[in-house]
Amino acid sequence: MSPLSALLARDVRLAVRLGGGALIGVVFFLIVVTLVPFAVGPDLALLARIGPAMLWLGALLASLLGLDRLLAGDHEDGSLDLLLTGRSPLELALAMKALAHWLTTGVPLVLAAPILGILLNLDPRSTGAVMMTLLAGTPALTFIGLIGAALTVALRRGGLLLAVLILPLTIPVLIFGVAASTAATAGTVPFRGPFIILCALSLLSLVLGPVAAAVALRQGLD
Amino acid sequence: MSLIELATPSRFVALSARLMPWLIAATALAFVVGGIQAYLAPDDYQQGATVKIMFIHVPAAWLGTFGWVVMSAAALGTLVWRHPLADVAAKAAAPIGAAFTLICLLTGSLWGRPMWGTYWVWDARLTSVLVLLLLYLAVIALWHTVEDPTLAARTAAVFTLVGAINIPIIKFSVEWWNTLHQGASIFRLGGSAIDPSILLPLLSMLVAFTLLFLTLHLAAMRNEILRRRLRTMLLMKADAAARA
Numbered sequence: 001m002s003p004l005s006a007l008l009a010r011d012v013r014l015a016v017r018l019g020g021g022a023l024i025g026v027v028f029f030l031i032v033v034t035l036v037p038f039a040v041g042p043d044l045a046l047l048a049r050i051g052p053a054m055l056w057l058g059a060l061l062a063s064l065l066g067l068d069r070l071l072a073g074d075h076e077d078g079s080l081d082l083l084l085t086g087r088s089p090l091e092l093a094l095a096m097k098a099l100a101h102w103l104t105t106g107v108p109l110v111l112a113a114p115i116l117g118i119l120l121n122l123d124p125r126s127t128g129a130v131m132m133t134l135l136a137g138t139p140a141l142t143f144i145g146l147i148g149a150a151l152t153v154a155l156r157r158g159g160l161l162l163a164v165l166i167l168p169l170t171i172p173v174l175i176f177g178v179a180a181s182t183a184a185t186a187g188t189v190p191f192r193g194p195f196i197i198l199c200a201l202s203l204l205s206l207v208l209g210p211v212a213a214a215v216a217l218r219q220g221l222d
Numbered sequence: 223m224s225l226i227e228l229a230t231p232s233r234f235v236a237l238s239a240r241l242m243p244w245l246i247a248a249t250a251l252a253f254v255v256g257g258i259q260a261y262l263a264p265d266d267y268q269q270g271a272t273v274k275i276m277f278i279h280v281p282a283a284w285l286g287t288f289g290w291v292v293m294s295a296a297a298l299g300t301l302v303w304r305h306p307l308a309d310v311a312a313k314a315a316a317p318i319g320a321a322f323t324l325i326c327l328l329t330g331s332l333w334g335r336p337m338w339g340t341y342w343v344w345d346a347r348l349t350s351v352l353v354l355l356l357l358y359l360a361v362i363a364l365w366h367t368v369e370d371p372t373l374a375a376r377t378a379a380v381f382t383l384v385g386a387i388n389i390p391i392i393k394f395s396v397e398w399w400n401t402l403h404q405g406a407s408i409f410r411l412g413g414s415a416i417d418p419s420i421l422l423p424l425l426s427m428l429v430a431f432t433l434l435f436l437t438l439h440l441a442a443m444r445n446e447i448l449r450r451r452l453r454t455m456l457l458m459k460a461d462a463a464a465r466a
Binding site for chain 2: 155164212219220
């Protein structure tokens with residue numbers, strides 16, 4: 001097993017076993033989506049219209065949850081120093097960690113979306129569109145979040161600062177994710193327009209995230 | 223005098239002390255000239271006198287984005303060349319740029335009410351400038367949260383360079399999307415679209431505001447250097463007291 005795939009397996013195992021595991025993100029997602037009708041009222045037509053947006057907001061916030069533990073745990077026990085001085089390129093090691101985070105946080109959110117769509121009175125077409133856009137967009141959320149995690153790794157109360165740093169950068173992902181979801185059912189814009197840009201944002205973050213995070217870590221920990 | 227000769231903080235403080243009165247005088251003169259030109263500029267045939275909000279709104283917008291560009295250059299200075307004054311420049315520029323971005327949003331909102339009928343609309347340019355304000359606030363929070371100045375400088379530098387992607391988005395937002403905001407009318411191929419009677423006061427105010435930014439930035443850099451000296455002296459005093 002190559003070092004990078006060993007790192008991936010280790011991180012997936014840790015994420016599943018520690019801190020509530022993979023399902024705590026789903027539970028948070030469920031709670032946020034449940035709060036929506038309490039806030040805006042139970043009108044089903046309104047819920048169906050804002051449903052995709054609320055699902056996206058919930059997924060964004062649920063992804064944000066586990067990000068400060070992405071690197072802080074390794075920083076505390078010294079594994080981060082091993083990664084910095086190891087033979088694998090730091091960028092790839094960080095990419096593996098972010099991939100593990102996505103597999104254990106992002107993918108469960110995608111799978112939970114249909115059930116939560118029922119709570120928000122979404123029709124199957126909307127739900128399918130939301131699932132596809134979440135699948136394409138949650139990698140961007142994780143990999144952009146990786147930059148914030150690297151910047152705040154040595155801070156004690158870095159969680160809130162991480163959110164402040166990352167959320168403005170994830171606004172384009174949110175815009176295009178919701179635009180694609182709502183385009184599937186209504187409006188004049190075809191689904192594939194915003195969806196392709198969303199995929200592009202994810203691919204871009206797959207490269208920029210680990211590179212920027214590696215730069216941040218090298219500056220911060222030497 | 224090359225940039226590296228300015229690297230010593232004491233030389234920089236001495237030089238900026240000499241430069242400051244001239245900069246202040248130039249800024250004041252530029253505002254007087256620009257203000258008179260703005261006052262004498264004709265009313266727009268459609269907008270009336272409210273078009274003159276543009277003489278504050280456009281320079282503030284320009285300086286908000288310019289502030290982030292200055293911070294990005296300083297970030298490169300910190301990360302690539304390790305120039306000693308680069309992090310001072312970056313830290314000093316952040317609140318000034320944020321203030322100009324806020325002025326841009328507020329004056330634009332006040333202008334939008336009579337013009338468009340609304341204080342705010344979520345079109346591409348307004349949204350990307352609001353995101354710029356959020357990024358400014360984020361980097362200021364970063365500066366204040368990380369205690370060690372060197373680590374804070376490098377962390378803020380990385381974040382500044384990541385956030386620099388917003389600057390072309392702001393510039394080209396009115397071309398890429400269908401927006402309510404005015405399209406590019408000053409710097410475009412084929413020359414400006416604004417009549418000289420309004421363009422010239424606008425350019426004068428642009429120069430005046432840029433001089434204001436430079437003056438404020440220089441003053442803020444000096445303050446930051448003095449603040450760091452104070453911190454070092456306090457640390458040395460505490461250290462001496464602990465040893466005694």
